[in-house]
Amino acid sequence: MTALREARCACGSLRLTAEGDPIGGGVCSCLACQRRTGSVISVNAAFPEARVRISGASRSFRRMGAESGMALTFHFCPTCGTSLWWDLPDVPGVIAVAAGCFADRDFPQPRGAIYFENRPRWLGFAEGTRDVVAR
Amino acid sequence: MRVEGDPLMQGVCSCLDCQWRTGSVISVNAGYPADRVVLKGEVREFRRSSDSGNEVVFRFCPACGTTLNWDLATPGVVVIAVGCLTDRDFPTPNIAVYGHRRPDWVCLANAIPEHFG
Numbered sequence: 001m002t003a004l005r006e007a008r009c010a011c012g013s014l015r016l017t018a019e020g021d022p023i024g025g026g027v028c029s030c031l032a033c034q035r036r037t038g039s040v041i042s043v044n045a046a047f048p049e050a051r052v053r054i055s056g057a058s059r060s061f062r063r064m065g066a067e068s069g070m071a072l073t074f075h076f077c078p079t080c081g082t083s084l085w086w087d088l089p090d091v092p093g094v095i096a097v098a099a100g101c102f103a104d105r106d107f108p109q110p111r112g113a114i115y116f117e118n119r120p121r122w123l124g125f126a127e128g129t130r131d132v133v134a135r
Numbered sequence: 136m137r138v139e140g141d142p143l144m145q146g147v148c149s150c151l152d153c154q155w156r157t158g159s160v161i162s163v164n165a166g167y168p169a170d171r172v173v174l175k176g177e178v179r180e181f182r183r184s185s186d187s188g189n190e191v192v193f194r195f196c197p198a199c200g201t202t203l204n205w206d207l208a209t210p211g212v213v214v215i216a217v218g219c220l221t222d223r224d225f226p227t228p229n230i231a232v233y234g235h236r237r238p239d240w241v242c243l244a245n246a247i248p249e250h251f252g
Contacts, residue, residue, distance in 0.1 A: 010156040010193075011181060031221045038202055038216025039159040040223075061199040076200030080181040080193070083158055083200050098158025103151045105160075105238045122227045122244035123161075129240050 007101035009082035014056035016084055016097060018047045025099065027113035027129060032065045036074065036083055040120055043099040043110060046088065052095060058084070067115060068134060136203045138215060139171040145217065146230040147247065149237035152183065156193070156202055160238055163217040163228065172204060172213045 007016045022045035033042035058075040061083075065072065070090075076083040085097045099107055113125060114134040142165035153162035179197040184190055187208065195202040204215040217225055227247065231237075234249045 008155055010152060011183065012155075034218035034221045036199070036201055037157040037159045037218055038163075039157045039161055039218045040163050041159055041161070043158075043160050059200070063199070074199070078197070080156070080183075081179070081195030081200035081202050082156055100154040100157055100159040103154040103236070105149075105236055107238065109238065109240045118221070118223055120223045120225065120227070122247060124242045124244075126240040126242055 005102050005104060005107070007084060007097055007099075007103075009056075009077035009080050009084055009101065011077060011080035011082075013079055014058055014077040014082065014084050015054070016101070017053045018045075018097060018102075019051040020047075021108055022046055022097075022099075023048065023094070025096070025108075026110045026132075027125070028115055029113070029117075029119040030065060030067045030115040030134075031118060032063055032067070033115075034118065036063075037098075037100075040118075040123060041113075044096045045099040045102075045107070045110075046091070046094050046096050049093050049095055052085075052097070054085070136175070136215065136219060137173045138165075138167055138220070140167075141226060142167055142215075143212065144230070145226055145228045146232060147228045147243060148232050150186070150233040151236065152185075153233075154236070157216075157218075160241060164214050165217050165225070166207060166209075166212045166214050169211050169213045172215060174203060178203075 025045035074083045074086040112132040116131040145165035178194045181193040189208040193205040
């Protein structure tokens, strides 16, 4: 059976349902992701837009990644601030979801971790999540 | 946001609320005396009740959504989102909570004690 997973913002008014497993994703410690999450890693999962349904009000924020130079548009809940998903300009028809918003410890493990040079030394990952140099 | 001195305590949390707020699987947080934290710029507040029933007030940027800090049940203490400092040499967390919500692939240094309950 195809997995149906729900992600949500902190207050619960912005929600997203994703069908099936993510087609990509990873862990990122770029400075922009640290600022967005307030954590030292972001965990991201890519889904085809066609397999995602979104409900609730959102506001958008366009950021230029200081390190990647990539312009991304984030969509966040205006009530609590959680960024739930963002557009991937290089991959039409695919969006990235903030995987922590699924709050599911059994969510598929990310394979790669980028901008690991910004990650604190007290944090590492099990086999299966490799540090990789961002393109 | 600017903070002065070292934190009173710093920790890692994987409770559901922290995962929903950060969009990450861990939050990294540090407590400071309120008078050592200065917040500049426009702020919006989000209020929710904590597990212990206290009301927590989160302050976030209305333009991008980032939550910078919040109040703890302990009066006079402000908790900050450590990632916003983007400093990999920030003091290592001295406690990890809600470990049962954390995915198995996330490995914390052995020196960080897990607190259950």
